[in-house]
Every structure is written in structure tokens, then in C-alpha cells.
Amino acid sequence: MLKQPLTIISIVIIAAWVILAIAAPWIAPDSPNYTGFAALQAPSAAHWFGTDDVGRDVLSRVLWGARATLPASVILVACASAIGTVIGVVAGYIGGWVDSTLMRITDLFFSFPAVIFAMAIVAALGPSLTNSVIAITAVSWPLFARIARSVVLNIRSADYVLVRRLLGGSTREVIAMDVMPNVIPSVVVVGALYLGEAALLFSGLSFLGLGVRPPTAEWGAMISEGAAHFNAWWMALFPGLALMSIVVAFNLLGDVLRDLLDPTSGRVVTQTAATA
Amino acid sequence: MTAQFEVQDLSVELDGPAGTVCVVDSISYSVDSGKVLGMVGESGSGKTLSVLGVLGLLPGGARARGSARLNGRDLMALKPRERRQVLGKDISVVLQDPYTSLHPMLTIGRQMTDHVRQHLRVGKSEASDIAVRLLHEVRIPDAHTALGRYPHEFSGGMRQRIAIAMALACGPQLIITDEPTTALDPTVQADVLRTLRELQLAEGLGWIIISHDLGVVSALADEVVVLYSGRIVEAGTASELLTRPRHPYTRALLDSLPDAGHKELVTLRGVVPSPANRPPGCAFHPRCRFSTQECAEKVPVLRELADRRLLACPVDPLRKG
Amino acid sequence: MAILELEDVHLDYAGSHGKTVAAVRGVSLSVESSQIIALVGESGCGKSSLARCAVGLVATTSGAVRFRGEPIGHKRRRTPDEVRLQLVFQNPYSSLNPRRRVGRQLADGLKHIAVPKGEWPGRVTAALEHVGLSAADARSYPHQFSGGQRQRIALARALATSPEVVVLDEPFASLDASAQARLANLLMRLRSELGTSFVVISHDLSLVMHIADIVAVMYMGRVAEIGPAEQIHDNPVHPYTKALIAAVPIAGQIGKLPVGLGGEVPDPTNVPPGCSFHPRCRFAFDKCRSDDPPLISAGESRQAACWLMELDHGKDSRTDHDTIEVAP
Numbered sequence: 073m074l075k076q077p078l079t080i081i082s083i084v085i086i087a088a089w090v091i092l093a094i095a096a097p098w099i100a101p102d103s104p105n106y107t108g109f110a111a112l113q114a115p116s117a118a119h120w121f122g123t124d125d126v127g128r129d130v131l132s133r134v135l136w137g138a139r140a141t142l143p144a145s146v147i148l149v150a151c152a153s154a155i156g157t158v159i160g161v162v163a164g165y166i167g168g169w170v171d172s173t174l175m176r177i178t179d180l181f182f183s184f185p186a187v188i189f190a191m192a193i194v195a196a197l198g199p200s201l202t203n204s205v206i207a208i209t210a211v212s213w214p215l216f217a218r219i220a221r222s223v224v225l226n227i228r229s230a231d232y233v234l235v236r237r238l239l240g241g242s243t244r245e246v247i248a249m250d251v252m253p254n255v256i257p258s259v260v261v262v263g264a265l266y267l268g269e270a271a272l273l274f275s276g277l278s279f280l281g282l283g284v285r286p287p288t289a290e291w292g293a294m295i296s297e298g299a300a301h302f303n304a305w306w307m308a309l310f311p312g313l314a315l316m317s318i319v320v321a322f323n324l325l326g327d328v329l330r331d332l333l334d335p336t337s338g339r340v341v342t343q344t345a346a347t348a
Numbered sequence: 349m350t351a352q353f354e355v356q357d358l359s360v361e362l363d364g365p366a367g368t369v370c371v372v373d374s375i376s377y378s379v380d381s382g383k384v385l386g387m388v389g390e391s392g393s394g395k396t397l398s399v400l401g402v403l404g405l406l407p408g409g410a411r412a413r414g415s416a417r418l419n420g421r422d423l424m425a426l427k428p429r430e431r432r433q434v435l436g437k438d439i440s441v442v443l444q445d446p447y448t449s450l451h452p453m454l455t456i457g458r459q460m461t462d463h464v465r466q467h468l469r470v471g472k473s474e475a476s477d478i479a480v481r482l483l484h485e486v487r488i489p490d491a492h493t494a495l496g497r498y499p500h501e502f503s504g505g506m507r508q509r510i511a512i513a514m515a516l517a518c519g520p521q522l523i524i525t526d527e528p529t530t531a532l533d534p535t536v537q538a539d540v541l542r543t544l545r546e547l548q549l550a551e552g553l554g555w556i557i558i559s560h561d562l563g564v565v566s567a568l569a570d571e572v573v574v575l576y577s578g579r580i581v582e583a584g585t586a587s588e589l590l591t592r593p594r595h596p597y598t599r600a601l602l603d604s605l606p607d608a609g610h611k612e613l614v615t616l617r618g619v620v621p622s623p624a625n626r627p628p629g630c631a632f633h634p635r636c637r638f639s640t641q642e643c644a645e646k647v648p649v650l651r652e653l654a655d656r657r658l659l660a661c662p663v664d665p666l667r668k669g
Numbered sequence: 670m671a672i673l674e675l676e677d678v679h680l681d682y683a684g685s686h687g688k689t690v691a692a693v694r695g696v697s698l699s700v701e702s703s704q705i706i707a708l709v710g711e712s713g714c715g716k717s718s719l720a721r722c723a724v725g726l727v728a729t730t731s732g733a734v735r736f737r738g739e740p741i742g743h744k745r746r747r748t749p750d751e752v753r754l755q756l757v758f759q760n761p762y763s764s765l766n767p768r769r770r771v772g773r774q775l776a777d778g779l780k781h782i783a784v785p786k787g788e789w790p791g792r793v794t795a796a797l798e799h800v801g802l803s804a805a806d807a808r809s810y811p812h813q814f815s816g817g818q819r820q821r822i823a824l825a826r827a828l829a830t831s832p833e834v835v836v837l838d839e840p841f842a843s844l845d846a847s848a849q850a851r852l853a854n855l856l857m858r859l860r861s862e863l864g865t866s867f868v869v870i871s872h873d874l875s876l877v878m879h880i881a882d883i884v885a886v887m888y889m890g891r892v893a894e895i896g897p898a899e900q901i902h903d904n905p906v907h908p909y910t911k912a913l914i915a916a917v918p919i920a921g922q923i924g925k926l927p928v929g930l931g932g933e934v935p936d937p938t939n940v941p942p943g944c945s946f947h948p949r950c951r952f953a954f955d956k957c958r959s960d961d962p963p964l965i966s967a968g969e970s971r972q973a974a975c976w977l978m979e980l981d982h983g984k985d986s987r988t989d990h991d992t993i994e995v996a997p
Contacts, residue, residue, distance in 0.1 A: 230764075232765055232766045234726060234756075234758070235756075235758070235823075236777060237746075237747065238726070238747065238755055238756055239755075239777050239778030239781060240746065240748075240749060240751070240781025240782065241777065241781065249769075390845050503934050505934065534711065534916040534927075535711060535913060535916040535930040536711070536929070537929075538916035538927035539929030541929075542927075542928075542929055560845065563917060563922075564918050565920075566918060566919065566921055566925070567922070567925055567927060568926070586923055587924075591921055604847065605875070605920050606879030607875075608875070608898065608899065608902045608903075609879065610879060612854050612858075613850040613854050613879070615850045620845075
């Protein structure tokens with residue numbers, strides 16, 4: 073599994089971006105906000121990715137952009153999954169009116185298109201990087217709540233949960249020792265797969281001018297600026313490629329994690345066929 | 349109407365994660381019309397896969413070789429479309445799980461009439477009549493009303509009866525049942541088996557019973573083949589083989605049955621090997637207390653003994669009975 | 670002295686369409702130490718429901734369940750004493766947590782019965798060895814074992830707490846013949862070596878009658894017949910028991926078709942008046958249709974819920990293999 077080419081590619085891409093993001097202040101050829109260069113220069117030896125409409129080096133801005141998108145995506149998914157897991161486990165385990173209430177709230181959030189809803193929240197709070205992370209978290213937790221809840225519902229009637237009660241266990245123990253070890257891997261997998269979506273949402277908000285404020289370098293914002301200068305194709309292309317590479321890498325990572333974290337997957341078909 | 353179903357050198361291979369695995373290794377047997385063949389083996393013996401192989405129902409990644417002739421016509425040489433015409437019409441299969449053997453979203457009537465019309469080219473009302481007649485024969489009460497009901501409205505035993513009715517609807521010459529009553533309660537099982545036996549005798553059908561239950565096989569079979577790890581280890585008439593087994597594995601199967609005696613049950617050490625780990629030579633030798641060096645090296649050949657018994661055991665330790 | 674006592678237990682629960690399911694309709698049973706009791710019956714007889722009442726997973730609608738003299742609770746957390754009453758579930762694939770190692774799961778009960786942590790590995794090893802597995806298996810995950818082995822692991826988990834009574838719900842159902850034989854031998858051996866009592870629920874008559882001391886046959890939520898296993902096997906008196914035994918084909922008896930039982934399969938939402946078996950019973954007479962028989966003595970240590978016991982027909986033990994009788 074770990075030797076599959078796709079796994080290696082995804083890990084390499086993510087690792088590369090992490091390193092680039094951390095090292096950006098030192099390895100970027102220029103400051104990302106320095107506007108002294110000639111504007112709209114095509115890629116050349118001096119500026120590998122060219123310059124943008126106000127004379128900033130695109131390469132440096134792409135490198136610095138990683139410092140916005142990567143941490144934002146990860147924090148966002150971490151918060152959304154934590155909130156969603158708590159809500160989902162409580163709803164699934166307790167059941168009854170608690171479950172119904174929590175699920176109606178979840179459905180409410182779910183029924184709005186994510187981007188619109190996030191836009192509304194950011195518009196209300198005021199555009200900034202922090203607020204866009206908050207907005208997207210608010211829009212994303214329902215997915216995790218549903219996943220966590222469905223895992224809990226599956227397990228709740230599983231015999232091994234009853235066994236813990238037979239052995240003298242309390243409700244708290246059942247949740248900690250039987251429920252969570254099943255919920256967490258599912259949530260982690262969904263979270264990893266969602267990282268790509270989170271990155272896109274985050275960049276999307278910036279693209280619309282609702283995320284990071286200028287002049288902060290961020291891929292979505294850069295694509296937006298590039299869209300206004302279509303002939304200067306390098307302005308939108310390079311941040312676009314960067315975003316695409318990270319989203320693809322996140323998705324591949326999610327697949328890998330899913331295969332790794334499910335101890336029984338992949339083996340079932342051949343075994344049942346062999347014992348028929 | 350005499351018919352004969354003859355399987356020769358049937359082998360089934362599966363593609364596994366570690367390469368191709370042989371799950372059925374060149375087995376041969378035959379069934380005449382009106383006769384019952386019991387195919388005995390535990391899980392892992394390959395009995396189900398061998399039948400799926402003959403019928404062209406193997407899952408992807410599996411292949412079957414050999415021949416299976418129904419009245420001289422080799423089913424395994426047929427194209428898939430031709431084989432589909434045979435399946436359900438000349439040969440019918442009733443499988444193990446009463447909960448998945450019927451389509452959950454269609455009424456019984458619809459399923460049966462679709463099936464009959466596909467094979468017999470009759471009109472709707474004639475198909476309906478055939479369906480009612482068969483439901484009546486398998487003792488489903490209120491056959492007319494039953495046509496309009498869905499599978500989930502029936503109990504497990506009733507569902508198996510309906511599956512049997514469908515299997516018999518097009519007048520097959522051979523019926524194959526794979527543990528059809530294992531999931532049912534004892535009295536329900538007895539009822540279903542009786543019904544099937546009466547119908548089989550009345551229509552003169554050939555019947556292959558695949559089962560690990562030696563009681564069921566004793567009650568119904570004329571001939572028996574015993575499978576172990578994809579190979580036939582012993583074959584013969586039911587009355588002889590089940591009372592005077594010659595192969596150590598057959599003997600062990602019979603010895604391990606409870607007899608209300610409260611004594612410790614005889615068990616074999618070890619487990620049935622998975623096809624990927626089949627021991628060299630005789631597949632049973634690691635668990636056999638009579639095994640010799642020869643057993644570990646050479647795959648035993650199925651020899652014919654007196655009395656139409658076939659035995660794959662060079663040692664033949666039980667020959668004196 | 671009975672360790673586990675069920676006294677006139679009833680269990681009703683709400684079924685679909687607002688109907689009440691009378692799963693258990695007055696069962697009394699007592700389990701002593703070093704005993705194997707078989708609870709046999711077919712679908713709908715209430716044996717699984719009874720098992721869950723017996724260990725306190727489910728509350729009875731009426732009637733008492735006492736373990737070592739104390740009533741067992743079901744809502745609150747189980748006391749360390751109650752942990753000595755265990756249940757092994759039917760499905761070996763869902764009773765073990767797929768994500769935790771076997772050894773950790775076996776040790777789960779130990780902290781609730783105040784076993785010091787240092788002793789846990791020893792207890793786990795002992796339990797595994799009791800069921801014929803080895804200490805090394807503690808480090809593996811459930812999916813690395815076969816169905817039969819998983820069932821034994823589930824049993825080992827129950828045994829780790831040194832229980833006095835273990836109820837097993839259809840332990841043989843998912844196993845193949847050799848695994849069944851091994852488990853059966855194991856239960857007999859544990860009964861002798863440890864003095865543990867087992868209540869084995871099964872519809873596999875021949876197997877449980879082989880290992881049990883006492884057999885209780887259930888039909889529609891009631892005990893139809895109860896007595897020593899050999900007596901019930903050799904000379905069943907209740908018509909249902911006779912039918913159940915006649916329905917099982919015996920290996921080596923060539924050509925002897927088992928006899929079924931016609932009539933409607935029992936529906937716990939629709940219990941017939943009088944004796945619940947009367948619609949399918951060929952010995953039924955007037956009293957059977959109106960009065961529900963209690964357990965009547967049918968010999969020393971044997972009882973059957975059948976009015977025939979009063980008429981002394983109990984000595985008749987025909988078991989036919991020729992005709993099928995469908996009650997009118």
C-alpha cells in the first residue's frame with residue numbers, strides 16, 4: 073500500500089508544500105508584497121513565474137500563498153471534525169429527542185449551499201482570513217456530525233457494546249473504548265478527503281474578495297486578480313496549478329488513509345470466494 | 349424421460365492476491381434422472397464453487413475448466429447466452445439463503461411469471477396458471493393471493509418453498525440445491541425437504557444435494573461424493589459409504605457427530621486448509637493419523653474398488669470395515 | 670442451591686403495527702452449579718429473549734430473575750457480583766470489536782471485578798488457554814481468526830471474569846462441524862474443570878442434547894417439556910418435542926426422511942387460546958383448545974406442559990418417519 077505510486081506522489085506533494093510554506097520567507101526570491109518590479113512581465117529568468125499587475129513577483133507570492141492556504145485548510149478541518157464528532161456522537165448515542173433536535177439543526181446547516189452560506193457569514197463578520205476559516209468551519213461540521221452519528225448508530229446495537237455492559241462497564245467507558253475507536257478512523261478519513269474541499273472553499277472565498285485582505289498573498293485571491301488580466305496568463309495559472317496540486321494530493325492522501333485505517337477492507341472478497 | 353448429467357475433470361481457479369489458486373481440482377461425477385447425488389464437504393471444500401463453475405455463475409477473477417454434459421451437451425462449451433437458456437429451464441438451482449434468493453422489490457407473481465415466460469414462451473395468463481399450480485404443489489397456502497405478495501411477507505421456510513417452485517416452474521431435468529435448508533428451523537427444514545423429495549420423485553428429476561449435513565444426505569441421497577479441499581476423496585452409494593466409510597476423512601466426519609452419549613466428541617486436529625495453502629500430496633495428510641511418507645508426496649489417485657466405491661487413499665486403513 | 674433463578678418470567682414488547690409480541694409467557698428455570706442446561710426451540714419460541722432477561726440486558730415485563738439470591742438489575746451499571754453472570758452472543762463477528770486487540774478485549778471485565786492490573790496478562794492467558802488458544806493470540810486482531818476461533822475468544826472473554834453461569838445464545842450456529850464439536854467438548858470440559866454452569870440456547874438438537882444435563886424445550890414463549898437430557902432424547906413426551914426430534918435426520922439412517930410439522934409457524938403476536946401448540950398437535954382434544962396446561966409432572970424430575978400427562982399417554986413415544994400429518 074505504502075509503495076503504491078499514488079501514495080508516494082501524494083505524500084511527496086504535501087511534504088513539498090509544507091516545506092515550501094515553512095521555508096518561504098527564506099527561499100522566496102523576493103518579498104511577496106514588494107511592488108517595485110515592472111508589472112505584467114511574462115515568466116523569465118529573473119521572475120520564473122512572471123510579475124503581476126502591480127509589479128509583484130508571482131513566484132514569491134505563490135510560495136507565500138501556501139502559508140495561508142495550508143494552515144487554514146488543516147485548522148478548518150480539525151475544528152469542523154472535532155465539533156461535528158462531538159455533536160454526532162452525542163446525537164447517535166443518546167438518541168431520542170436529543171438526536172432529533174441535533175439532527176434537525178444539522179440538516180438546517182446542510183441544506184444551504186456551502187459557499188453561499190460561508191459568504192453570508194463572512195459578510196456578516198467582515199472579510200478576513202480568520203473569519204473565513206470560522207465561516208467554512210461553520211459550514212463544514214454537519215458532514216462530520218452525520219458521519220460520526222451513523223458510525224455510532226451502527227455500533228450502538230453491535231454486540232460488543234452490550235458485552236462491555238455485561239462486563240460491568242459504564243456508559244462513559246462504552247463511548248471511550250468502543251465507540252470512539254470506531255468513530256475516529258472514519259472521521260479522520262473523511263477529514264483527509266475533505267481537506268481538498270476545504271482548500272477550495274477557502275480559496276474560493278478569497279477569490280470572491282471575502283477572505284484574506286489584500287495585499288496578503290493567497291492563491292484564490294491571486295487567481296481572482298489574474299482573471300482580470302487574462303492575457304497575463306501566468307498570473308492565474310501558477311496559483312491555479314498550486315491549488316490543484318494540493319487538492320489532488322489531499323484527495324489521494326484521503327484514499328490512502330482510508331485503506332490504512334480499516335483493518336478489514338480489501339480482504340473480504342477473496343476470502344469469501346475461497347471458502348464458498 | 350431419462351437424462352444424464354456428467355461432469356468430467358472440472359477445475360475452478362481463482363485469482364487471489366498472491367496469485368492464482370486452484371479451488372476445485374479436477375473432479376468428476378454423474379447423476380441420472382430420478383437419482384439423488386449428495387455432495388458432502390465442509391466450508392472450504394469447493395463444493396459451491398464447483399457448481400457455480402458448471403453453471404457459468406462464477407464471480408469475476410474465477411475460471412472453470414472441464415466439461416459438464418447434460419444429455420451429451422456440454423454446458424461449459426456453450427456461449428453465455430446459450431448457457432443462460434439452460435439455466436432455470438433444464439437445470440435449476442436453489443441456493444442457501446432464503447433471504448436473498450428472491451428479488452425483494454417484485455411480487456412473487458411477477459418473479460415467477462417473468463421466469464416462466466422467459467423460458468417457456470407462454471402468455472401471461474398461462475404463466476400465471478403455472479405459477480399458481482406450482483405454489484400449490486409446494487404447499488403455499490392461498491396460492492392466488494400469494495402471487496400478489498412480496499417476499500418479505502413470507503417466512504424463511506415459505507421463501508425457500510417459493511424458490512423451489514420457481515426452480516421447478518420450467519420443468520427442469522436436474523435440480524441442484526446448495527444447503528437450502530441450513531438456515532431454517534428443524535421442523536421447517538423437514539417439511540421443505542419432504543416437499544422437494546415428493547416433487548423430485550413425481551417428476552423424475554435428477555437432484556444434486558450439496559450439504560455438510562450428513563443426516564440430510566443420508567435421508568435423501570442414492571450416491572455420495574465427499575469433497576475435501578477441492579478434490580473428491582471418496583464416492584459411492586449412500587447406503588455403503590455412510591455406514592462403512594473407507595476414507596479417514598469420511599470416517600472422521602461420521603465419528604464427530606453427536607449421539608446423545610455425553611462423551612467427548614471426536615474431533616480432528618487442524619483445520620481445513622485454505623486453497624492457497626493446500627498441503628502437498630494428499631490435502632488431508634497433516635490431519636490424518638494414518639498418513640505415510642507417500643501421502644505427503646503424491647496426490648492420491650481416485651481408484652475404483654469393489655462395490656462401485658471410489659477412494660483416493662493409498663493407505664486405505666479402514667478396509668476391513 | 671440454585672445460582673440463577675428465573676421465576677415466572679414474562680416479556681412483552683411492542684412489535685410492528687402496534688401489536689404486542691408476547692415473547693416469553695411465564696418461564697421458570699433454575700440453574701445450579703456445574704450444570705449444562707440446553708434451551709431448545711425454533712424461531713419465535715422466545716429463547717433469545719429469555720436469555721437476555723436472564724442476564725439482565727433486558728427488563729422482564731413481570732417475574733423475577735435472581736442471581737445468587739439477589740435480583741439482577743438492568744438499568745444501572747452491573748455490580749462486580751453480577752459480572753459473574755455472562756452472556757456469549759450468537760454472532761462471533763459482531764461480538765468482538767474489530768479495532769481492538771484480542772488481549773485488551775479479554776481484559777475488559779477484569780477491572781470491574783477488582784483484579785489488580787498486574788494480574789491481567791495472567792488471567793488473559795489462562796482464559797485463552799482454557800479455550801484452546803494460546804497466549805500469543807492476545808496480540809492479534811479479531812479478523813485474523815476464523816468464526817469458530819472468534820466464538821472461543823468471546824467465550825474466553827466471559828471466562829476471564831471467572832463466572833459462575835455463562836449463557837450462550839446459539840453458539841454453534843455460525844460454525845462448521847468441526848468447530849461445533851470442539852466448542853461442545855470445551856463446554857463439557859469447562860463444566861467439569863471449573864464448575865461453571867452453561868445455559869446453551871440452540872435449535873441444533875442433536876448437539877445440545879449430547880452435552881446437556883437438563884434440556885428445556887420451548888414453544889411460543891413457554892417451556893413445553895423439561896427434564897434430564899437422556900430421558901428427553903430417548904422418550905420425549907410432549908408432542909412438540911416428539912415432532913422436533915423426529916424432524917432431525919440422522920446420519921447413517923439411509924432413506925429415512927424426517928417428518929415435518931404442518932400448520933402455521935408460531936406467531937408471537939397471535940397466541941392461540943388454550944394450549945398454544947394445539948392447532949398443530951395431532952393428539953389435541955377438547956381441554957387443549959380451552960385450557961392452557963401448566964407444567965405437569967411426567968415422571969421423576971420430568972415435566973411437560975401437556976394435558977396428555979394427566980391422561981397417562983406420556984408413555985407413548987412413537988416417532989414416525991412415514992406420514993406427514995397436517996392438523997385440520
